[in-house]
Amino acid sequence: MSTSRGAVRGRLRAGATVLAVLALALLVPLLGGSVVRASPAPNLPKATGGGLGAVVLWNGKNVSSAGSPSAAFSLSKGQTAAVTFSYDALSTVGAVGNATLTLTYLGIVLTTSRASAHALGPSGSAQINWSFGPLYNALQGVFQLTASLLNPNGSSLWSESFYVFAKAPYLLESGAVIVLLILVVAELYWATSAIRDARRNRPSGPAPAAPPAPAATAGGPSAAGGGQDASASATGASAPSAAEAPSPSGGPPSPPSSGGGSS
Amino acid sequence: MSYASSGAGSGAVLGIVLVFLLQQFGILALTGILWSAIYFAVAAIAGGLLFGFLARAAGRPRPGPT
Numbered sequence: 001m002s003t004s005r006g007a008v009r010g011r012l013r014a015g016a017t018v019l020a021v022l023a024l025a026l027l028v029p030l031l032g033g034s035v036v037r038a039s040p041a042p043n044l045p046k047a048t049g050g051g052l053g054a055v056v057l058w059n060g061k062n063v064s065s066a067g068s069p070s071a072a073f074s075l076s077k078g079q080t081a082a083v084t085f086s087y088d089a090l091s092t093v094g095a096v097g098n099a100t101l102t103l104t105y106l107g108i109v110l111t112t113s114r115a116s117a118h119a120l121g122p123s124g125s126a127q128i129n130w131s132f133g134p135l136y137n138a139l140q141g142v143f144q145l146t147a148s149l150l151n152p153n154g155s156s157l158w159s160e161s162f163y164v165f166a167k168a169p170y171l172l173e174s175g176a177v178i179v180l181l182i183l184v185v186a187e188l189y190w191a192t193s194a195i196r197d198a199r200r201n202r203p204s205g206p207a208p209a210a211p212p213a214p215a216a217t218a219g220g221p222s223a224a225g226g227g228q229d230a231s232a233s234a235t236g237a238s239a240p241s242a243a244e245a246p247s248p249s250g251g252p253p254s255p256p257s258s259g260g261g262s263s
Numbered sequence: 264m265s266y267a268s269s270g271a272g273s274g275a276v277l278g279i280v281l282v283f284l285l286q287q288f289g290i291l292a293l294t295g296i297l298w299s300a301i302y303f304a305v306a307a308i309a310g311g312l313l314f315g316f317l318a319r320a321a322g323r324p325r326p327g328p329t
Contacts, residue, residue: 069292107296142292191273191314198266198322
């Protein structure tokens with residue numbers, strides 16, 4: 001009996017040991033898997049149906065949050081922004097060759113910055129330390145930046161646009177603003193001076209729409225044709241009376257002044 | 264007529280400059296070249312018409328003495 005009990009205990013121990021080993025063998029990969037899943041960088045995207053997933057961070061913030069001009073990232077003079085590209089490309093897409101940042105103003109490309117070549121690979125990250133540079137002395141305002149990932153041939157694999165508001169101190173220390181303000185003052189001066197001169201030199205008297213008498217005496221006010229004559233005959237329906245009564249502006253019956261010498 | 268044309272010229276330049284200034288101050292955010300061209304053209308035409316008519320009205324003869 002004792003031998004049978006010992007054999008049973010031995011079998012139970014062996015079974016328990018096998019179970020423990022199996023449990024460990026099952027649990028270790030699961031534990032390991034969970035550790036592996038938690039380890040990737042939280043910003044690393046997953047390749048999607050398009051074959052490439054990418055996230056661009058502007059000083060740690062996702063650029064998709066600045067997808068409209070009203071939500072543009074603000075950048076002051078002398079500041080540098082760390083723009084980080086994280087990408088994951090499927091093998092069908094191929095390797096990513098370059099990460100670029102393109103600055104456009106009024107639809108015109110001003111600058112293009114490229115990440116260094118060590119960023120090559122199917123997945124990984126690249127960083128561009130982007131600043132406005134000397135353009136800050138000339139321009140400010142809302143600019144569109146386009147972050148792109150290019151393959152080694154130079155064709156675009158992925159791109160996303162966002163906005164940056166480059167702000168000069170007091171909004172005035174920018175060459176373009178100063179030039180534009182001077183232009184506004186100059187043009188306003190010219191426009192107002194043109195209006196003032198026009199007002200000063202405008203002729204006094206009725207509008208020259210009513211032609212003087214000779215047309216009426218020539219016979220038939222509308223005979224000469226033309227819009228002006230028609231309007232004149234329409235407005236001054238009493239053309240003959242106008243011929244008789246001198247208009248105040250024309251001063252027709254003035255005596256011949258040629259002979260009116262002072263002596 | 265020369266007053267009206269000079270006023271219209273100044274108004275057109277003022278319209279263009281105004282769009283530039285609004286873009287510089289971040290009030291306008293023109294990003295596409297087509298929309299930028301449309302905004303500039305509309306501003307130039309509006310400014311030219313406004314100041315041209317102002318100068319033309321200012322240069323119109325006064326009503327005669329009654």
